[in-house]
Amino acid sequence: MATDLRLRESDEIQGDVIAGFKKDHVTLLFLKFEDTIRARNWLRDLAPQIATTRQVAAFNEAxxxxxxxxxxxxxxxxxxxxxxxxxxxxxxxMLSDKDPFEQDPNPGTGPGAFKEGSAKRAGALGDTGDNSPERWKFGNGKNQPVHAVLTIASDTVEGLNNALTTQRNAATDAKIVIIFQQNAEHMGGARKGKEHFGFKDGISEPGVRFFDRPSPTTDDEVDGHPGTRIIPAGEFVVGEEVAAGSFTDYPEWAKNGSFQVVRRLAQDVPSWWAQVSVRLGELKQAKAVPETATVDWLAARLVGRWRSGAPVCKHQIQDPTGDPNAASDNDFDFREDPDGLVTPVFSHLRKTSPRGGLRPGPNTDPIPAHFLDGRRIMRRGAPYGQPFDPTSGAPGSGADEERGLLFVSYQADIARQFEFIQVDWIDEPTFPPGPNNPPPAEEEPGQDPVIAQADVHYKSQDPGGAVKHTPLSFRQFVRTEGSVYAFSPSISTLTALSEGRLVPLAGQQAGQQLPQPGGKGYPCDTFLPVPDQQRKGGQSQYWVCHNGLYRKISVADGFRSADGLVKGDSAYATRPSLKGVGRIDCVLPIPDQQGPDGKSWYWLFHSTGGKQVYRTVSIAGGTKHTDVKERDDRDLTAWPSLQGVERVDCFLPVPDQQRVNGKSWYWVFHTSGGQQLYRLISIADGSAHTDVWERADWDLTAWASLNGIGKVDCFLPVPDQQRVGGQSQYWVFHGENYRRIAVSDGAGHRDFQVLRDRSCNLWTSLQ
Known part of the structure; x- marks a missing residue:
């Protein structure tokens, strides 16, 4: 039976929720709306750019x-x-102009937590004193309320900065206030994958039913990751099946969405490690630990894992740094260590993810692992600030510099999942429960000594087997400096919010754009770049050809790519090079003949008498752009690379293979037997322009970005998004619609949608 992985194909669920962006460079913008109409227009433009689970999952797999x-x-x-x-x-x-909840939700529920927000619930979460909202950098609910959180994540600094500039400009245009910008970055080198205290992070993340492939031996674990449980998807995505005992009633707008918790957690790294050293001395004085125990040895027991990520319960003596399997090991529980003699019951690992072996009370059987599924959260986030390294002399590496963890989690119910873990597990001194109820003071586990102020009792055994309890006090060196409760809507709900509603209109499908207002758009046969008007003065000009007519348009650089009509329609007959042409199918610039001696040369493919032919034309620079037919029409048989092609529909240059080693490569989209296919060809520089058929025909399903398109009419490069951050973006015109896609550099040339289909009548220049 085929494995059901349907959520991997979701165009409704945002991409960070269950697939995870997993990027080295991250920025969160905390936004405040000043004007409802402008905010909706901003969201209308933003919504098609939001990454979906399908896009992110496909990229991550590749x-x-x-x-x-x-x-x-x-x-x-x-x-x-x-x-x-x-x-x-x-x-x-504000966006919907109505209360998202028809009835006031119970404050003890997930909807109640979302409505109240984290600032009002700070006291219950232990965010008091130095952690109180009055000290927060964002989310304090005072003069600068947060209305939206925009996440930007990229593999490269350049990619992040380009997207950040674009989004900041878009916010400015919409009169949206950027309350706070939180940058974060995963560390490299020996610190790769670790947080600032030095421990590998993100190891214990769960799998998701219908997204992660289950093991062939047990469908409760992720294939290839023993011990990593597969959790019902409804614990992270509203509307999917939930774990036993979980239930939250949400309105329709919440379907396929997820609730998000964002927290800025500052870490005082040198003070925390100094404290561990002092506590180690106390334990040695009490003869509660071996004399050979090191600071790393004790720190590993406070965390539950060694710095590498290896669990202490399997590696009690030292960190197995040379074993990559140990570093990602989740195949363990604490059934054999109920008293915490190996992994202390107060360790961060056991306080946040108690696993199998947890007993609800004295003389009771361990709780089955699946009973804890309803408490799991999906953690994202990344470290911020430079690593503490005073010997390096690097900027930001000193003891007093800002550093910490940008904590992000997704869950279906903030109260039942995130808040329960924080209040009932991390901050509850009697959790996990021991053999006595109520426990004597010396048997209370205490709070989490890694992230909280905690009085704990370290359990150890003397040579005779007697258990002793050594009290330890830990100050808090992790502070909350900001917190927001938010909701990541489905793509359909994003569209609805941009139109002032909470739910999509009847009949609007997932990811489907409703018909746009305005007249019928101007269908495009092809675009021809005006040779000396590319990226000039912040805009680029093109001739747009259709059905015997052409017009000149402009496209501006920048986020909105604003377009305008430069000159209205003229007949082909007005251009000498187009004499006898009834329909231009496509135009291919000759790769080594763009601009020499003030002229640019092109192969022009056109149909005449039911047959496609091509000719060579040139266009001069200057105000008149004088054009000349340089060579007469010839059959496609003159191109070896077009063998078997009935009609060329369009060319798409392979972005990082133009004029490389004397050759340029292209994907050729062509129609044969009534079906559009594509192939890969190359064209050499030089007078002969030798062409080669490099790769056989494939159908369009091989392009993830062209999903749902039966025939591409033409491509138009986004002028200021060519080879930016290792990607090139294009508008794809098909019928009366267009979408925006990206193609990555490299051997795989990974492609994905950037904007979903919209009507061509949204282009002012194509009316």
Whole structure:
């Protein structure tokens, strides 16, 4: 029976929720709306750019395959930049102009937590004193309420900065206030994958039913990751099946969405490690630990894992740094260590993810692992600030510099999942429960000594087997400096919010754009770049050809790519090079003949008498752009690379293979037997322009970005998005619609949608 992985194909669920952006460079913008109409227009433009689960899952899978093929090195050719967006209760209320909840939700429920927000619930979460909202950098609910959180994540600094500039400009245009910008970055080198205290992070993340492939031996674990449980998808995505005992009643707008918690957690790294050293001395004085125990040895027991990520319960003596399997090991529980003599019951690992072996009370059987599924969260986020390294002399590496963890989690119910873990597990001194109820003071586990202020009792055994309890006090060196509760809507709900509604209109499908207002768009046969008017003064000009007519348009650089009509329609007959041409099918610039001696040369493919032929034309620079037919029409048989092609529909240059070693490569989209296919060809520089058919025909299903398109009419490069951050973007015109796609550099040339289909009548120049 085929495995059901339907959520991998979702165009409704945002990409960071269950697929995970997994990028080295991340920025979160905390936004405040000043004007409802402008905010809706901003969201209308933003919504098609939001990454979906389908896009992110496909990219991550290709990245993992390439990484395995290279022996573990990150593939340099696969790069992407993703966007995600979420809204606070007040943000959704402002966009929809109504209360998202018809009835006031119970404060003890997930909807109640979302409506109240994290600032009002700070006391219950232990965010008091130095952690109180009055000290927060964002989310304090005072003069600068947060309405939206925009996530930008990229594989490269360049990709992040380009997207960040674009989004900041878009916010400015919409009169949206950027309250706070939180940058984060995964560390490299020996610190790769670790947080600032020095421990590998993100190891214990769960799998998701209908997204992660289950093991062939047990469908409760992720294939290839023993011990990593597969959790019902409804614990992270509203509307999917939930774990036993979980239930939350949400309105229709929440379907396929997820609730997001964002927290800025500052870490005082040198003070925490100094404290561990002092506590180690106390334990040695009490003869509660071996004399050979090191600071790393004790720190590993406070965390539950060694710095490498290896679990202490399997590696009690030292960190197995040379074992990559140990570093990602989740195949363990604490059934054999109920008293915490190996992994202390107060360890961060046991306080946040108690696993199998947890007993609800004295003389009771352990709780089955699946009973804890309803408490799991999907953690994202990344470290911020430079690593503490005072000997390096690097900027930002000193003891007093800002550094910490940008904590992000997704869950279906903030109260039942995130808040329960924080309040009932991390901050509850009697959790996990021991053999006595109520426990004597010396048997209370205490709070989490890694992230909280905690009084704990370290359990050890003397040579005779007697258990002793050594009290230890830990100060808190992790502070909350900001917190927001938000909701990451489905793509359909994003569209609805941009139109002032909470739910999509009847009949609007997932990811489907409703018909746009305005007249019928101007269908495009092809675009021809005006030779000396590309990226000039912040705009580029093109001739647009259709059905015997052409017009001149302009496209501006920048986020909106604003277009305008420069000159209205004229007949082909007015151009000498187009004499006898009834329909231009496509135009291909001759690669080594763009601009020499003030002229640019092109192969022009056109249909006449039911047959496609091509000719060579040139266009001079200058105000008149004088054109000449340089060579008469010839049959396609003159091109060896077009063998078997009935009609060429369009060319798409392979972005990183233009004029490389004297050759340029192209994908040729052509119609044969009534079906559009594509092939790969190359054209050499030089007078002969030798062409070669490099790769056989494939159908369009091989392009993820062209999903749902039966025939591509033409491509238009986005002028200021060519070879930016390892990607090139294009508008794809098909029928009366267009979409925007990206193609990555590198051998795989990974492609994905950037904007979904919209009507061509949204182009002012194509009316």
């Amino acid at each position: 990245f993992s395959e390439a990484r395995r093929a290279s022996g573990g090195d990150d593939p340099k050719s696969l790069k992407a930049t993703w966007l995600g967006v979420s809204f606070t209760y007040e943000g959704m209320k």
